[in-house]
Amino acid sequence: MTVIETTRARLKQRIVDVLADDLAAVREELARQFRSPSMFVQDVAEHVSRFQGKQIRPLLLLLSARVSGISQHERRRAAVLAAVVEMIHAATLVHDDVIDDSDLRRHVSTVHRRWNTETSVLFGDYLFSRAFHLAATTGDAEACRLIGRATNRTCEGELNQIGARLEQSVSERDYFRVVQGKTAQLFAVSCRLGARVGGASERLQSQLSLFGGRLGIAFQIADDVLDLTETAESTGKDSANDLANHRMTLPILRALRLGGAEERERIRGLLFSADASDQRVLRESGLLQRGLESAQQSCERFAERAVRCLRQFPDSEERRLLELVAGYSAHRSE
Amino acid sequence: MTVIETTRARLKQRIVDVLADDLAAVREELARQFRSPSMFVQDVAEHVSRFQGKQIRPLLLLLSARVSGISQHERRRAAVLAAVVEMIHAATLVHDDVIDDSDLRRHVSTVHRRWNTETSVLFGDYLFSRAFHLAATTGDAEACRLIGRATNRTCEGELNQIGARLEQSVSERDYFRVVQGKTAQLFAVSCRLGARVGGASERLQSQLSLFGGRLGIAFQIADDVLDLTETAESTGKDSANDLANHRMTLPILRALRLGGAEERERIRGLLFSADASDQRVLRESGLLQRGLESAQQSCERFAERAVRCLRQFPDSEERRLLELVAGYSAHRSE
Numbered sequence: 037m038t039v040i041e042t043t044r045a046r047l048k049q050r051i052v053d054v055l056a057d058d059l060a061a062v063r064e065e066l067a068r069q070f071r072s073p074s075m076f077v078q079d080v081a082e083h084v085s086r087f088q089g090k091q092i093r094p095l096l097l098l099l100s101a102r103v104s105g106i107s108q109h110e111r112r113r114a115a116v117l118a119a120v121v122e123m124i125h126a127a128t129l130v131h132d133d134v135i136d137d138s139d140l141r142r143h144v145s146t147v148h149r150r151w152n153t154e155t156s157v158l159f160g161d162y163l164f165s166r167a168f169h170l171a172a173t174t175g176d177a178e179a180c181r182l183i184g185r186a187t188n189r190t191c192e193g194e195l196n197q198i199g200a201r202l203e204q205s206v207s208e209r210d211y212f213r214v215v216q217g218k219t220a221q222l223f224a225v226s227c228r229l230g231a232r233v234g235g236a237s238e239r240l241q242s243q244l245s246l247f248g249g250r251l252g253i254a255f256q257i258a259d260d261v262l263d264l265t266e267t268a269e270s271t272g273k274d275s276a277n278d279l280a281n282h283r284m285t286l287p288i289l290r291a292l293r294l295g296g297a298e299e300r301e302r303i304r305g306l307l308f309s310a311d312a313s314d315q316r317v318l319r320e321s322g323l324l325q326r327g328l329e330s331a332q333q334s335c336e337r338f339a340e341r342a343v344r345c346l347r348q349f350p351d352s353e354e355r356r357l358l359e360l361v362a363g364y365s366a367h368r369s370e
Numbered sequence: 371m372t373v374i375e376t377t378r379a380r381l382k383q384r385i386v387d388v389l390a391d392d393l394a395a396v397r398e399e400l401a402r403q404f405r406s407p408s409m410f411v412q413d414v415a416e417h418v419s420r421f422q423g424k425q426i427r428p429l430l431l432l433l434s435a436r437v438s439g440i441s442q443h444e445r446r447r448a449a450v451l452a453a454v455v456e457m458i459h460a461a462t463l464v465h466d467d468v469i470d471d472s473d474l475r476r477h478v479s480t481v482h483r484r485w486n487t488e489t490s491v492l493f494g495d496y497l498f499s500r501a502f503h504l505a506a507t508t509g510d511a512e513a514c515r516l517i518g519r520a521t522n523r524t525c526e527g528e529l530n531q532i533g534a535r536l537e538q539s540v541s542e543r544d545y546f547r548v549v550q551g552k553t554a555q556l557f558a559v560s561c562r563l564g565a566r567v568g569g570a571s572e573r574l575q576s577q578l579s580l581f582g583g584r585l586g587i588a589f590q591i592a593d594d595v596l597d598l599t600e601t602a603e604s605t606g607k608d609s610a611n612d613l614a615n616h617r618m619t620l621p622i623l624r625a626l627r628l629g630g631a632e633e634r635e636r637i638r639g640l641l642f643s644a645d646a647s648d649q650r651v652l653r654e655s656g657l658l659q660r661g662l663e664s665a666q667q668s669c670e671r672f673a674e675r676a677v678r679c680l681r682q683f684p685d686s687e688e689r690r691l692l693e694l695v696a697g698y699s700a701h702r703s704e
Contacts, residue, residue, distance in 0.1 A: 076533025077526055131495060135488045154469045155532055157491060161465060161498065162525035168502045169518025177511040184503025191496035192411055198489055199410025 040367060047360050051095060054353060058098045061115035062091070062122070069123060069166055080151065080159050084126060086144045092255070093125055093222060094118035095361065097230040100244045102354035103346075104234025113174055114233045120171045121226045124187060127163035128222075130156055136277050179229060186225035193217015201282055204308070208289055215256045216249070223252030243345045250342035251362050257335035258368045260285035261328055264319055279315040282308060286334065291327025299323060332366075339366035374701060381694050385429060388687060392432045395449035396425075396456070403457060403500050414485065414493050418460060420478045426589070427459055427556060428452035429695065431564040434578045436688035437680075438568025447508055448567045454505045455560045458521060461497035462556075464490055470611050513563060520559035527551015535616055538642070542623055549590045550583070557586030577679045584676035585696050591669035592702045594619035595662055598653055613649040616642060620668065625661025633657060666700075673700035 052059065066088075070081040101114045132138075133146040134156040140146065148156040164187075171180050193214050200210040227248030231241040263278045264287055278285050288307065292300050306318035318324065339362045349355050386393065400422075404415040435448040466472075467480040468490040474480065482490040498521075505514050527548050534544045561582030565575040597612045598621055612619050622641065626634050640652035652658065673696045683689050 072526065074526055074530050074533065076536070077529050080529070127495075131491050135491055151532070153487075155529070157465050157469055157494075158525055158528045158532070160491075161461075161494075162522070162529060164495065164498055165518060165521035165525050169515060169522050172511050172514035172518050175511045177506050177509045177514060180506035180511060180514045181503060184499060184506050187499035188496070188503050191492055191499050192406065192408055194492045195411050195414070195489070195496060196408050198485070198492070199408065202410075 044364055047357070047364060050353075051099075051357055051361075054102075054357065055095070055098050058111060058115055058118070059091075059094075061112065062094050062098075062118045065116055065119035065170075066122060069119060069170060077159075077162070080147060080155060083144070083150060084130060084147065084159065084163075087126060087129060087142050088122075089142055091122055092361070092365070093121040093226040096223060096248055096251070096358070097121055097226040099354050099358050099361070100227040100230025100248075101234035102230075103349045103352060103358065104231045104236035104240065104244070106230075106234035110233050110235070113176075114230060116170060116174055117179065117229045117233060118226075120167045120183065121222060121229070123163050123167035123170070124183070125222060127160045127167065128190065130160040130163065134160075136281055138277060179232065182225055182228060182232075186221040189217045189221040190219075191217075193219075193221070197283065200284065204284075206284060206289055206292055208286070211284060211286060211289055212253070215253055219256035219259075220249040220252035223255065224249035240348065243348055247342050247345035247358070247362075250338050250345065251365055254335045254338035254342060254362070255365045255368075257286050257331055257338065258366055261287055261331055261335065262368060264288075264324060264328060279307070279319060280312065285331075287324055287327040287331040289327070290330040290334075291324045294326045294330060295323070336366045339363060378698055381691070381698060384687075385433075385691055385695075388436075388691065389429070389432050392445060392449055392452070393428075395446065396428050396432075396452045399450055399453035399504075400456060403453060403504060411493075411496070414481060414489060417478070417484060418464060418481065418493065418497075421460060421463060421476050422456075423476055425456055426695070426699070427455040427560040430557060430582055430585070430692070431455055431560040433688050433692050433695070434561040434564025434582075435568035436564075437683045437686060437692065438565045438570035438574065438578070440564075440568035444567050444569070447510075448564060450504060450508055451513065451563045451567060452560075454501045454517065455556060455563070457497050457501035457504070458517070459556060461494045461501065462524065464494040464497065468494075470615055472611060513566065516559055516562060516566075520555040523551045523555040524553075525551075527553070527555070531617065534618065538618075540618060540623055540626055542620070545618060545620055545623055546587070549587050553590035553593075554583040554586035557589065558583035574682065577682055581676050581679035581692070581696075584672050584679065585699055588669050588672035588676060588696070589699045589702075591620050591665055591672065592700055595621055595665055595669065596702060598622075598658060598662060613641070613653060614646065619665075621658055621661040621665040623661070624664040624668075625658045628660045628664060629657070670700045673697060 066085070070085050072078045072081055097118045098114060101110075106114060129141060130147055133141055134148045134153055137148075138146050139149050146156070147159055168180070168183070171183050193216065196210070196217060197214045200214060224245045225248070228241050228245040231244040236244065260278060263285065288303070291303055295303065303318065303323050306314045306321070306323075309315070342362045343359050346355055346358055400419070404419050406412045406415055431452045432448060435444070440448060463475060464481055467475055468482045468487055471482075472480050473483050480490070481493055502514070502517070505517050527550065530544070530551060531548045534548060558579045559582070562575050562579040565578040570578065594612060597619065622637070625637055629637065637652065637657050640648045640655070640657075643649070676696045677693050680689055680692055
């Protein structure tokens with residue numbers, strides 16, 4: 037293991053130690069939500085439950101609740117809401133896979149590959165629906181409204197991404213508008229919900245929401261970098277998905293901006309080529325190197341700006357963990 | 371116009387007269403929900419708003435509220451919830467079209483035909499999300515829970531339909547389990563929400579919910595019959611969609627049950643043939659005639675059983691209209 041991997045493993049262990057009971061409650065709730073009396077639904081649910089990854093959104097929610105001083109009797113509600121944000125995330129993964137026509141997700145075949153497109157679309161809807169339903173069982177209409185607002189913006193972000201691609205937009209403004217929706221919103225609302233259930237003031241709820249949003253942007257840029265640098269073996273999903281789908285991610289936009297006229301032409305030519313192997317050529321050409329470095333710098337800056345939002349909270353183990361999560365989100369290897 | 375068309379037009383006019391203000395409020399709310407600052411989202415939204423049809427779910431909700439004696443100041447909330455159920459329905463249409471790979475919906479090209487699959491999947495999600503968000507703005511967590519429970523079951527019904535098809539199930543029990551989910555739930559919850567906002571007792575809410583559920587089954591069977599009998603010109607959507615997708619609908623199940631061994635073999639052979647023209651042959655062969663008649667009878671029986679649920683409500687114009695809607699749902703021509 038590298039140094040960074042060792043430290044990451046330690047961080048994970050510390051989080052698990054701190055949140056042990058809460059995480060067990062989230063796992064139980066998710067298991068309950070993934071059970072169905074219908075054999076077919078159960079089959080698909082069991083398959084999808086294998087996609088479970090870092091669960092960063094539930095962790096953010098639970099840690100945000102802790103730094104806000106959540107009382108013992110609100111912990112159950114926090115665990116339910118943590119399960120809700122994870123299910124919404126899972127729903128978007130299932131739909132993303134059908135959209136990108138991906139084969140793999142966390143080393144497991146995607147739903148539309150294992151069954152068909154129909155099953156992917158409907159199972160994603162089912163997860164969305166179960167998530168909203170579960171949120172409503174808390175009896176907190178305002179939490180439902182916040183979740184709905186976040187998913188509205190998430191979907192808008194994803195739709196704007198299509199619009200930007202159809203226009204072959206190379207504007208960073210368009211890129212950040214997309215990311216602000218498709219990734220930042222669910223991170224932000226996870227932190228806000230945690231703060232809310234933890235009893236934080238409106239002002240501190242906004243601070244944690246801002247923390248989550250900035251962290252989400254850092255996380256997405258790191259994802260964009262990984263898509264261009266990592267292999268399917270390490271990420272467990274198809275590599276160069278963005279390239280294959282002609283998505284203008286930050287490393288590419290920066291490579292275009294920083295490159296000379298000739299480099300720009302070559303990048304564009306390979307990027308929009310109908311020959312899929314050209315996108316592999318682009319990935320391996322070194323043409324994107326400066327763009328990757330510049331994007332990585334921006335990613336780290338967003339993570340730092342996120343951490344600054346935590347200053348108003350008293351020093352605590354949980355605040356320290358939130359800071360570490362932000363740091364590691366900018367230095368991901370999967 | 372035929373007699374039935376004339377009477378249908380009159381019924382529509384009576385409903386419009388009775389619910390004029392409410393329907394205007396629903397239209398306004400839908401227009402508001404279909405507006406977006408994003409140009410691309412707005413484009414798709416405008417296109418999808420042209421799918422709007424009979425709006426039977428909002429009508430059921432509003433009429434259920436009326437027979438329950440809704441007070442003037444609750445009317446606004448009823449209109450919002452009516453917009454919610456219509457948006458959920460619209461979301462399922464957008465996703466159904468991509469699943470069925472349909473070309474037409476209400477004489478307009480489907481979203482994935484006009485744009486692409488990605489846009490269909492995401493715009494459907496967007497509509498779901500906006501619907502849940504709008505429901506939450508009423509501040510009524512229990513309404514959100516009821517809506518979530520209904521959509522859970524709707525999705526389960528649709529997933530069970532895939533399961534049944536993969537097994538080539540010819541069981542009516544499986545068929546009704548699917549329909550009970552995919553169509554009946556949204557009808558039932560529309561009526562229940564109307565009753566709830568109208569101030570009906572728990573018992574009367576359940577009666578109206580039962581009315582809606584039975585009506586939904588009648589509506590779905592009528593839909594199954596239309597799929598086999600009507601042309602794309604009259605319905606405005608692809609005809610024989612169910613056949614093309616090898617879906618075992620009630621007319622087919624009944625044709626199999628009522629036919630002799632030889633007929634059954636021919637029907638099965640044509641139904642599961644990989645040659646798409648064989649499904650057209652089946653449709654035009656007359657082999658399904660007895661099945662269609664038997665299914666139509668069941669449809670009418672469900673509509674009658676639905677109407678019986680209304681007996682506990684005092685006689686009123688609105689109750690009479692609910693009865694008529696049930697009657698016409700069993701005798702649809704589009």
